[in-house]
Each structure stands twice: as C-alpha cells, then as structure tokens.
Amino acid sequence: MRKITIRLNELMQERGLTQTKLSEMTGVRQAAISEMSRNIREQINLRTLEKIADALEIDNIADLIKIEYK
Numbered sequence: 001m002r003k004i005t006i007r008l009n010e011l012m013q014e015r016g017l018t019q020t021k022l023s024e025m026t027g028v029r030q031a032a033i034s035e036m037s038r039n040i041r042e043q044i045n046l047r048t049l050e051k052i053a054d055a056l057e058i059d060n061i062a063d064l065i066k067i068e069y070k
Contacts, residue, residue, distance in 0.1 A: 003068045006044070009037040011056055011064065026051040 012022060019037060023030040028048055035041035036052075049064070058064050 001070050003070055005039045005066045005068065006036050006041075007064055007066055008033070008052070011058075012037065015056065022052070022055060025055040028052065 012019070017025075019030050019033045022028070023033050026033075026048075028051055032041065032048070036044065049061075052058075053061070053064060056064075
C-alpha cells in the first residue's frame with residue numbers, strides 16, 4: 001500500500017513561511033493550506049499545486065510530494 005503525502009509543512013518551515021503568508025503568496029485559502037500541511041486533505045487541484053510550487057520556487061514535484069510504502 002502506498003501513501004502519498006505533501007511535504008508542505010516541512011517546506012514552509014525551511015523557508016520561514018507561515019500558512020497565512022503562503023496563502024497570501026498563492027491566493028489559496030489558509031484553511032486549504034492548513035489541511036495540506038497536516039496531510040488531511042484528500043483532493044488537491046493541479047492549479048493549487050502549481051501555485052504552491054511557484055511560490056516556493058519548486059521545479060521538481062518530488063520536492064513537494066512524497067510517496068511512502070507501507
């Protein structure tokens with residue numbers, strides 16, 4: 001079984017960003033960012049991922065998404 005997680009919390013910490021600041025930078029609701037950072041959001045729009053990758057200057061999606069094997 002695979003589990004896909006978003007490394008958003010780690011990336012925000014590395015860059016010294018709060019959920020509120022990332023929300024302002026991306027236009028993504030803070031509540032959605034909170035859910036993604038806690039990996040409780042089940043669906044994420046590709047456009048949302050693009051906005052986050054752009055704001056965090058991520059060129060490789062593997063830096064944002066992690067697949068764990070359980």
